[in-house]
Amino acid sequence: xxxxxxxxxxxxxxxxxxxxxxxxxxxxxxxxxxxxxxxxxxxxxxxxxxxxxxxxxxxxxxxxxxxxxxxxxxxxxxxxxxxxxxxxxxxxxxxxxxxxxxxxxxxxxxxxxxxxxxxxxxxxxxxxxxxxxxxxxxxxxxxxxxxxxxxxxxxxxxxxxxxxxxxxxxxxxxxxxxxxxxxxxxxxxxxxxxxxxxxxxxxxxxxxxxxxxxxxxxxxxxxxxxxxxxxxxxxxxxxxxxxxxxxxxxxxxxxxxxxxxxxxxxxxxxxxxxxxxxxxxxxxxxxxxxxxxxxxxxxxxxxxxxxxxxxxxxxxxxxxxxxxx
Amino acid sequence: xxxxxxxxxxxxxxxxxxxxxxxxxxxxxxxxxxxxxxxxxxxxxxxxxxxxxxxxxxxxxxxxxxxxxxxxxxxxxxxxxxxxxxxxxxxxxxxxxxxxxxxxxxxxxxxxxxxxxxxxxxxxxxxxxxxxxxxxxxxxxxxxxxxxxxxxxxxxxxxxxxxxxxxxxxxxxxxxxxxxxxxxxxxxxxxxxxxxxxxxxxxxxxxxxxxxxxxxxxxxxxxxxxxxxxxxxxxxxxxxxxxxxxxxxxxxxxxxxxxxxxxxxxxxxxxxxxxxxxxxxxxxxxxxxxxxxxxxxxxxxxxxxxxxxxxxxxxxxxxxxxxxxxxxxxx
Numbered sequence: 026x027x028x029x030x031x032x033x034x035x036x037x038x039x040x041x042x043x044x045x046x047x048x049x050x051x052x053x054x055x056x057x058x059x060x061x062x063x064x065x066x067x068x069x070x071x072x073x074x075x076x077x078x079x080x081x082x083x084x085x086x087x088x089x090x091x092x093x094x095x096x097x098x099x100x101x102x103x104x105x106x107x108x109x110x111x112x113x114x115x116x117x118x119x120x121x122x123x124x125x126x127x128x129x130x131x132x133x134x135x136x137x138x139x140x141x142x143x144x145x146x147x148x149x150x151x152x153x154x155x156x157x158x159x160x161x162x163x164x165x166x167x168x169x170x171x172x173x174x175x176x177x178x179x180x181x182x183x184x185x186x187x188x189x190x191x192x193x194x195x196x197x198x199x200x201x202x203x204x205x206x207x208x209x210x211x212x213x214x215x216x217x218x219x220x221x222x223x224x225x226x227x228x229x230x231x232x233x234x235x236x237x238x239x240x241x242x243x244x245x246x247x248x249x250x251x252x253x254x255x256x257x258x259x260x261x262x263x264x265x266x267x268x269x270x271x272x273x274x275x276x277x278x279x280x281x282x283x284x285x286x287x288x289x290x291x292x293x294x295x296x297x298x299x300x301x302x303x304x305x306x307x308x309x310x311x312x313x314x315x316x317x318x319x320x321x322x323x324x325x326x327x328x329x330x331x332x333x334x335x336x337x338x339x340x341x342x343x344x345x346x347x348x349x350x
Numbered sequence: 351x352x353x354x355x356x357x358x359x360x361x362x363x364x365x366x367x368x369x370x371x372x373x374x375x376x377x378x379x380x381x382x383x384x385x386x387x388x389x390x391x392x393x394x395x396x397x398x399x400x401x402x403x404x405x406x407x408x409x410x411x412x413x414x415x416x417x418x419x420x421x422x423x424x425x426x427x428x429x430x431x432x433x434x435x436x437x438x439x440x441x442x443x444x445x446x447x448x449x450x451x452x453x454x455x456x457x458x459x460x461x462x463x464x465x466x467x468x469x470x471x472x473x474x475x476x477x478x479x480x481x482x483x484x485x486x487x488x489x490x491x492x493x494x495x496x497x498x499x500x501x502x503x504x505x506x507x508x509x510x511x512x513x514x515x516x517x518x519x520x521x522x523x524x525x526x527x528x529x530x531x532x533x534x535x536x537x538x539x540x541x542x543x544x545x546x547x548x549x550x551x552x553x554x555x556x557x558x559x560x561x562x563x564x565x566x567x568x569x570x571x572x573x574x575x576x577x578x579x580x581x582x583x584x585x586x587x588x589x590x591x592x593x594x595x596x597x598x599x600x601x602x603x604x605x606x607x608x609x610x611x612x613x614x615x616x617x618x619x620x621x622x623x624x625x626x627x628x629x630x631x632x633x634x635x636x637x638x639x640x641x642x643x644x645x646x647x648x649x650x651x652x653x654x655x656x657x658x659x660x661x662x663x664x665x666x667x668x669x670x671x672x673x674x675x676x677x678x679x680x681x
Contacts, residue, residue, distance in 0.1 A: 072546055187635050218573060218614060219409060219614060220409075221617065222616075223631055223632070226629075226631055244546070247620060249623075250619065250620045250622055251619055251620055270623045271623050271624065285548060287551075288550065289547065289551075289621065290580035292575060292576045292579055292615070292618050292621065293621065295579065295600070300551060301551045301552045301555060302548040305516050305518075306546070
């Protein structure tokens with residue numbers, strides 16, 4: 026994989042809040058990270074930790090009016106996405122930045138053929154495409170995601186395909202305009218084990234071919250181990266630890282990252298009992314001051330409840346937000 | 351049934367499945383003729399011993415849920431029988447049927463849809479008790495509180511409604527409900543796949559503890575190999591309606607014999623980035639059970655397939671102590 030040092034996206038202090046009847050949900054609360062060209066970044070966390078809202082914020086697709094990006098910067102190839110007009114954003118979205126969602130059955134339109142849906146993405150971003158070249162481009166996109174007999178499947182509808190094939194079609198739509206960043210939000214959660222392996226292999230191959238940067242949103246450290254160069258762990262709207270994949274597996278510093286890894290059953294060796302994290306992830310409304318993990322943390326001390334820890338530097342790429350880190 | 355048999359010499363296996371088949375008819379209209387059969391489960395035999403956790407693993411559509419439905423008598427098998435404590439359950443009638451239903455309980459995947467939102471936890475948990483025997487609330491209350499404590503919930507939660515609990519706690523309520531009538535066997539259908547990662551560990555630990563304490567017999571279904579390995583003592587691997595391999599949990603992972611088991615294991619995600627894996631990535635997808643391949647059902651995707659595999663339908667044969675495999679090419 027070619028990872029050069031050229032920065033593709035640099036997110037600084039991103040804040041996305043959801044305004045609900047019960048109060049303000051700080052879904053993304055001061056998140057900063059970066060991604061180089063050709064790199065794969067994993068964002069790991071449990072449901073409700075803000076990882077999907079982070080992804081939607083990058084595309085400026087946060088559901089309005091409830092959700093609003095209230096602060097921060099998203100520098101994409103040097104330009105701030107948050108300063109762009111809707112028109113400019115529409116031009117970039119799908120062409121430069123695209124996304125694969127968790128469940129292809131809901132992200133594909135059941136009433137249109139897959140050829141039509143892939144064609145839509147291409148037509149939107151490439152003007153003056155003749156009908157003939159459009160069909161060629163659609164077939165090319167389907168071939169890219171290894172759909173057998175692509176020519177004969179243009180008229181197929183999503184219900185005629187299996188789950189793995191459908192997810193490949195969403196991949197074809199996302200990659201049809203050669204984006205430089207692909208965000209995959211739990212792309213394999215709805216797939217079977219052997220199909221998941223196929224799909225992950227496919228994404229890796231596509232990355233090698235096109236040099237696209239990937240952001241993987243997942244709750245599964247196994248996917249991180251298989252796919253990602255770097256990883257960041259999110260908890261309650263904040264990034265609590267970020268590091269190179271190997272570093273976080275060998276030396277996790279944040280108690281949450283450690284616990285999250287300890288509570289996965291392992292295939293190689295049977296553990297007597299799994300580590301558990303007591304309690305529940307917090308509600309993101311009216312979070313108390315201090316570290317949000319403190320109430321569930323076995324190592325919490327007085328200071329953890331009072332003040333949020335500053336980012337501590339373990340090494341150049343390894344950062345942790347913990348008083349004990 | 352139950353009582354008289356247990357006092358005598360109880361058979362080693364609690365559940366014995368013999369040649370179980372379940373075909374679903376495919377019809378065009380409501381009254382038209384049956385056009386084809388979906389062979390969801392096709393000639394499956396295994397037994398579950400007393401006090402063990404038997405895991406069934408396989409991808410979606412392989413028939414693992416249909417097997418449990420047949421065991422729970424939620425579906426009538428097309429052919430074959432299921433024995434419970436030595437009795438054929440498919441011909442149970444009257445009191446015996448009621449007794450059987452009481453001695454086997456089930457926990458489903460999604461606790462939110464498995465619990466009635468209009469009932470209080472106490473009523474949910476006592477329902478399987480009073481379904482079989484009319485009892486006033488003060489009599490069942492003790493048992494309700496006992497099982498709630500066993501699954502790690504406080505007695506005060508009995509007065510709350512399901513929506514007042516988190517996903518993990520709801521699954522605990524569902525487990526408490528299954529425990530309430532003191533069953534001999536509990537079936538878990540994907541017990542943790544709807545739960546968050548940090549909560550999964552709690553429920554898996556609970557399952558292991560409960561089994562040790564109560565000496566219950568569990569049948570666990572999952573698609574996650576690590577989960578199945580963690581809880582099971584013996585594991586059956588299914589592919590397209592057939593059982594392809596059965597072995598002790600450790601043995602299966604150390605010495606997988608069937609090519610499908612090997613592929614399934616290699617498709618499992620690594621637990622460390624340095625972990626070397628000899629990846630066997632299967633091509634294609636699981637064929638439709640409507641028209642399964644001839645011979646060995648796995649042969650179109652099998653990396654070791656030989657000519658004979660498309661003709662001979664392999665049967666389970668012994669391949670070491672407690673290890674059975676249905677493959678003509680390996681082992």
